[in-house]
Amino acid sequence: MGITTWISGKLASTLFAKLANKAFDGLTEQTFTERLNRVINQTVDAYRETFNIPEGDPSGYHFIWSKELVEFLVEFSFFLDFDEDKLAKALRQNPNVQDFKKEQVNDFYQLFLAKAKADPILRKLDIETHYKETIFKISERQKKVIQDIEKANDAISDLADRNKNIEDRLEKILAALPQKELQKVLQSVQVDGNNNLVISGIQGSTITINQYVQQLPPKQQQQLLENLKFITNPPPDPQYFKGRTQLLKDLHQKLQEKHQLLIVNGLGGMGKSAVAARYIRQIQYQSAYDQIAWITVTKSIKDQLTTQLGAALHLDYNEKPDNQSNFEYLIHYLVNDRRNNLLIIDNVNKLEEFGDIEYDIKRIPWKVLITSRVLPEDFAHLRVNELEMSDAKALFLDIYPKIQGVGQLEDLMTHINRHTLLVELTARLARENDWSVQDLLDLLKKSDELYPVGQGKVKIGLHAEFSDSEKRERIDRYLMAMFRPEEVTDEMHRKLLRYFSILPPEFIAKEQLLTLFSLDSTKVLNKLYRMGWLDKDEDHVRFKMHPLLQDLVRKSLQPDLGNTQELRLTLESIFDRENESYLKDHQYPAYAESILDYFQRDDDWIGRFALYNLGDYYRNTGDFEKAMAYYERASEIFERLDDSRNVAVSYERMGSIYKEKGEVQAALELFQKEVSLFEELVVLNPHNADYK
Secondary structure, eight states: OOOOOOOOHHHHHHHHHHHHHHHHTTSSOHHHHHHHHHHHHHHHHHHHHHHTOOSOBTTBBOGGGOHHHHHHHTTOOTTSOOOHHHHHHHHHTOTTBOOOOHHHHHHHHHHHHHHHHTOHHHHHHHHHHHSOHHHHTOOHHHHHHHHHHHHHHHHHHHHHHHHHHHHHHHHHHHHTSOHHHHHHHHHHEEEOTTSOEEEEEETTEEEEHHHHHHTSOHHHHHHHHHHHHBSSOOOOOOSSOOOOHHHHHHHHHIIIIIOSEEEEEOSTTSSHHHHHHHHHHSHHHHTTOSOEEEEEOSSOHHHHIIIIIHHHTTOOOTTOSSHHHHHHHHHHHHHTOOSOOEEEEEOOOOHHHHHHHHHHHTTSSSEEEEEESSOOTTOOEEEOOOOOHHHHHHHHHHHOTTOSOGGGHHHHHHHTTTOHHHHHHHHHHHHHHTOOHHHHHHHHHHHHHHSOOSSSTTSTTOGGGOOHHHHHHHHHHHHHHHHOGGGOOOHHHHHHHHHHHHSOSSOEEHHHHHHHHTOSSSHHHHHHHHTTSOEEOTTSOEEEOOHHHHHHHHHHHOOOTTTTHHHHHHHHHHHHHSOHHHHHHTTHHHHHHHHHHHOOSOOHHHHHIIIIIIIHHHHHTTOHHHHHHHHHHHHHHHHHTTOHHHHHHHHHHHHHHHHHTTOHHHHHHHHHHHHHHHHHHHHHOTTOGGGO
16 A cells, blocks of 8 residues: 655644644643643654654654554553553554564653653642543442442552561560560461461460550550551650640640641740650550651651651652652552551751642641641641740759759749740759759840840740740850850860761661761760750660750851761761661661751762762662762762862763663763763873773
8 A cells, every 4th residue: 555645844743743632632631631742742852862763754654753652642641551562553554654663662662651750740640630530420330349449459458568567566576575575475476367466375375466465564565565556766755744735635636636737836946846756655645546657857858758658668669760759659658548647747847848748748648747847828737835834843843853942943934935945954954063043044144134135025024025036036045055065175075066966856876876976885975965965765775966956056166077077987988888778777878968968068078978979879779869969969069179080970870860761862961971071081191091
């Protein structure tokens, strides 16, 4: 059969666009069609440029210009399998399509799929357009069938999850048992036909783990239940906590009755995180949830949810192309997890961060509790205010019961506005220095005279009239007066304070701290705790610095690349010698990111660490988006430092990521830049074998 139509030049492009638009007209969501149309056109352009394909000639045209390809692609969905044979058969039925190999069709589709996956909005629109009941107007009978299928899938998923978590559960159970009981359990624990962990031979019968737990002493029961309840590592129950009883009740009531997402809001240091930590440790509230996850935000909320919560849920991201896709996969999992779970996101202190997650977080059925100093519009919230006077005094005396001048304690609490952190720190400072209440008052009044805030509101009894901004300024002034970091004379103390100020403001295990700081014992850490600089858990195994004190240390002791060199080199050596699994398990990437975020400057060490340590770590663990960010940062630093060799290495790393994502043209451009730079280096350094 002869060719009746010859497609060439702009005619081919015009026909392609018309065919695509015609096919798209049948869909209900125009924004999805527009998005998909753009991806198809981008794929065609990239494929043409990569393989140098002409637009057409009298003998026929390439399959990328065929209407059969367009009609096939407009039916695309992320959740449908690619039928290579069906597409090839349709193409071969068109006599005007030039001969091709199935491998070519598959290469084109893989390029298209990579570009589609790189567009996070397209996936959301796909779900909204094709999988919502309102779009397809599913009949009641169809709904029933789908619901039955969903129930079956949920049951299968639950069964798989239970199988997957048996080892984790058993490990947590065994960790909570005393040695004598442990020996019994090791000899007799089994999995029954219902996938329940059972213990046979104890007291002459077979009992379930729940029955076994009930016969343990109350303290062991509580520890065991918490081990099973928490899927991430939560902060400890606050060592000193007074009052807030009604606040905890209100928080629980709002979460259970009305609000799926709730913000606990208040000034820095007022005790928002402590309230959330106490809430999940109280058995009457804790028992309301099947599982509890706690994430402390130190960088991007999406990144931390993806990595930390994904790891806790055993999600497999290996086949996902970038961090955005990983995040969407996590949200998809959470949307389908209908258990009564609680997610706490601590320390969200930027308004723009709420915009990043609002749409997705409001979709999941979990209860979500967020602690924040800021309050975005249209979010349910509870305010954490100053302590009641009786609670503030009780908290102070819990920490330092032997204080001299108890009669003046109410004056002191009024002066610091019953601010939770200031109550704790004044008590610890007085205890460490053997000060009286009058000594503390004299110190604070001197600060009022040196740094007046609020134009005369410094008299005792007037502090409650301060605005939030005045209160924040006053807190900063009092912290400066109480601690005076610039007057710390012990060099080891000064060094460790700088180190803590650039690490994440979260509890860090003492083993990691001893390694990072090259210490033999926790003696100096405990000293800093007694002085009020650090907080620690009741088991004395984790330490942290409060964000307000971090700010104070940064302003006064000014950590820089010189006075933090030992910490940086130690961290670099850890990355050089340990594998990715070890680094992830011990949170070292998070510590490294915190340090690099603080040092926003051009420096050879920062460029090398971003390139060879963090960039390579995230590439090797499949997080291409974060790897690319660090490679780009390294490239920019080395360009400004005129370090062509490391610029070339950066290009090679970025090119390899584009290659993995199927963006062949972008990869080739970067590889060509790399080769060009090394050719220049060979000319300048002909005897250097590294450049050849």
